[in-house]
Amino acid sequence: MNYFHLPLEEWTNRFVNQWLIPVLGGFFDSISNVVGAFISWVTNILTFIPPELMALILIFLAWRYAGVGIAIFTLIGSLYLGSVDLWFAAMQTLAIVIVATLFSIVIGIPIGIWSAKSPIVYAIVRPILDFMQTLPSFVYLIPAILLFGLGGVPAVISTFVFATPPAVRMTTLGIKQVPTDVVEAARAFGSTYWQMLTKVQLPMAVPTIMAGINQTIMLALSMAVIASMIGAPGLGSVVLAGISRVNVGLGLTGGLGIVVLAIVLDRITQGIGEKTK
Amino acid sequence: MKQIKCLFLTFFAFFLIVGCGPAETPEETPADDDTTPAEDVGDQSVTFGMTPWTSTIPPTTIAMLILEDMGFEVNQIEADAGGVYTGLSRGDIDAFMDAWLPDMHASYMEQFGDNIDSTSISYPDGELGWVVPTYVEEVNSIEDLKGNEDLFGGEMYGIEEGAGMTMTSGEMIDEFDLDLQYVASSEGGMLAQVARQIGAERPVLFLGWRPHPMFVDYDLKVLEGQDDFFATSEVHVLTNIDFKDRVPEAYEFLSNWSIDVGDIEQMIVEIDNGRSAEEVAREWMENNQDKVAEMKGE
Numbered sequence: 001m002n003y004f005h006l007p008l009e010e011w012t013n014r015f016v017n018q019w020l021i022p023v024l025g026g027f028f029d030s031i032s033n034v035v036g037a038f039i040s041w042v043t044n045i046l047t048f049i050p051p052e053l054m055a056l057i058l059i060f061l062a063w064r065y066a067g068v069g070i071a072i073f074t075l076i077g078s079l080y081l082g083s084v085d086l087w088f089a090a091m092q093t094l095a096i097v098i099v100a101t102l103f104s105i106v107i108g109i110p111i112g113i114w115s116a117k118s119p120i121v122y123a124i125v126r127p128i129l130d131f132m133q134t135l136p137s138f139v140y141l142i143p144a145i146l147l148f149g150l151g152g153v154p155a156v157i158s159t160f161v162f163a164t165p166p167a168v169r170m171t172t173l174g175i176k177q178v179p180t181d182v183v184e185a186a187r188a189f190g191s192t193y194w195q196m197l198t199k200v201q202l203p204m205a206v207p208t209i210m211a212g213i214n215q216t217i218m219l220a221l222s223m224a225v226i227a228s229m230i231g232a233p234g235l236g237s238v239v240l241a242g243i244s245r246v247n248v249g250l251g252l253t254g255g256l257g258i259v260v261l262a263i264v265l266d267r268i269t270q271g272i273g274e275k276t277k
Numbered sequence: 278m279k280q281i282k283c284l285f286l287t288f289f290a291f292f293l294i295v296g297c298g299p300a301e302t303p304e305e306t307p308a309d310d311d312t313t314p315a316e317d318v319g320d321q322s323v324t325f326g327m328t329p330w331t332s333t334i335p336p337t338t339i340a341m342l343i344l345e346d347m348g349f350e351v352n353q354i355e356a357d358a359g360g361v362y363t364g365l366s367r368g369d370i371d372a373f374m375d376a377w378l379p380d381m382h383a384s385y386m387e388q389f390g391d392n393i394d395s396t397s398i399s400y401p402d403g404e405l406g407w408v409v410p411t412y413v414e415e416v417n418s419i420e421d422l423k424g425n426e427d428l429f430g431g432e433m434y435g436i437e438e439g440a441g442m443t444m445t446s447g448e449m450i451d452e453f454d455l456d457l458q459y460v461a462s463s464e465g466g467m468l469a470q471v472a473r474q475i476g477a478e479r480p481v482l483f484l485g486w487r488p489h490p491m492f493v494d495y496d497l498k499v500l501e502g503q504d505d506f507f508a509t510s511e512v513h514v515l516t517n518i519d520f521k522d523r524v525p526e527a528y529e530f531l532s533n534w535s536i537d538v539g540d541i542e543q544m545i546v547e548i549d550n551g552r553s554a555e556e557v558a559r560e561w562m563e564n565n566q567d568k569v570a571e572m573k574g575e
Binding site: 021022025141142143145146147149150151228229230231237238240241242243244245247250 | 434437438439440460461462463465466467469470472473476477
C-alpha cells in the first residue's frame, strides 16, 4: 500500500512549530488568560461557599429534580467527600467540568440548531463531530499545552473537544424530531423563522437537548483523570497520584469521589430534563 | 531514594516504549570487520547485559563494536535491571555499561555486589533535580530562587503527582520556604510546557535528569545546592568478578572506558529519530578516534 510517502508528520511539525506557535502564540495566550481567569473565578466561588452550604444546595437540587433517594445519596456522597478530605479537590474538578460544559453548551447548541436548519451545515459538522469524538484525546492533550500552557486551561479545552459533540448532535436531533404537523400548524398561523425556532422547535426540543447536556457533563467528568496529566488540579490528580505510586487505596478514594460527583450531576441534570418535558 | 530509583526505571521503560521502537539494537552478529586483524584470542567472548533504557543502548553498542573490532566475540542479553544484576553476579553476563550508583541501583549492589567488579566510571554526571534554561541569569542555585519566585510566575513544572521527584520537590519547597506552586502533570506535559516557555524565552523552572534529550534540545543548567535532595549519580561500568582474569584485554579496555554524557544524549536523540544504534555508534567512533584508541590502550 506504500505507493507514495505522505509526510504528514513533518507537515504537522512544521505547521505547529513554525506557524501556529510563533504567529498565533499571542492570540492563544490571550485566550488562555481569559479562560484561566474564568476557571479560577468559578473555582473561587465553589471553594468560597462553605462545604456545608454547598452540600445543602446540592441536596436541595437533588431533592427538587431527582427525588428523595438521590437527595439522600447526595448527603452521603457529600459526607464521603468531606471525610476523605477531598472536598476541595472535588470542587476543583467541578469547576473545570462546569466551565468546559458551559463552553460546550454556548458553542454546541447554536451549531446544533444551525445543523438542524441547514443540510449543508449538517454535512460539514457531522464528520467534524466524529473526528472530535474518536481522535484519541492524548493526541491533542500535549499540543494543547504548547498553545495554552500547563494547568486548568488545556484541560478545559481538551474536555471541550471531547464533550461538545453530544450537545451538538442532541440539539440537532431534538429540533428535527419536532413533528412536521406541529411545524406546519405554526407556519399556517404565520409564525416567522425566529418565532418558529424560539416558540415551537426549541421548547419541544428541550428534553432532548438536556439529555445532550447531561451526556456532555458525563464526558467532561470522564476526562478528569486524563486532564490531570496536563496539570489540571482536582480529583483526577488524586487518582493519578494513587496509581503512579501503586497506592490502590488512594486511587480508589479519588475514583469514588469522581463517581459521587458523576452520579449527583447526572441525576440532577437528567431530572431537569424530565421536568421540562 | 528508592522512589527516585523506581521513578527512573519508569522513565527509562517509558523511553523504550515511546522512543526507540525501530532503534532496538539487533542481536549482534559476529564481526564482519576486516580492518583490524583479529588477534588470536581463542574462544574468549564478552556478553553484555542490555537493559531496555535508552541510556544503555549507545554506550553498550559502542563498547560491543570496539570489542568486536579488537577481535572478541560479543553477545548481548536483554533483561531488566534485576535480571542484568543477577546475570552479572552469576557470570552469565560479563559486563553492564549503565549502572547508576551509588543510590539508584544500591539495592542490587547490596544483594549482588560481592560478585561484581566496579570497573570504571562511564560518566560522573548523572545529574537530576531542578533545572532552568541558561538564559535565566539571575538564578544559579536553589538559594537564588528565594525572592525570585515571581520570575517563574510562582510555578514550577514537574512530572506525575506521587512520583519520587515530585515528593522530593515538595520537601525542597518546604525546606527552602519557597513561594512556589508545584504543577504536577507528566513528562510529556512538563516538556510541552517547557517548549512553550523556552520558545518565548520566558524563565521556566522544571525537573530535569541526565541523560535526557532535553539537554540536547535546550541549554539548561541544573541548579546548585540540591545535593541533599537529589543526589547526582555516577554511571559505572560493572563486570563479573571473574571477567578480569578470564578476558584481561577486554577488561583492560572496559577499565579505560569513559564517555561524555552530552554524547550519550546526542546519540539518544539520533536513535529516537529513527537511526540505527549501530550506525550512530559507528559515527561516534569515527568522530572520537583518539578517545577510542586511548581506551583500547593503543
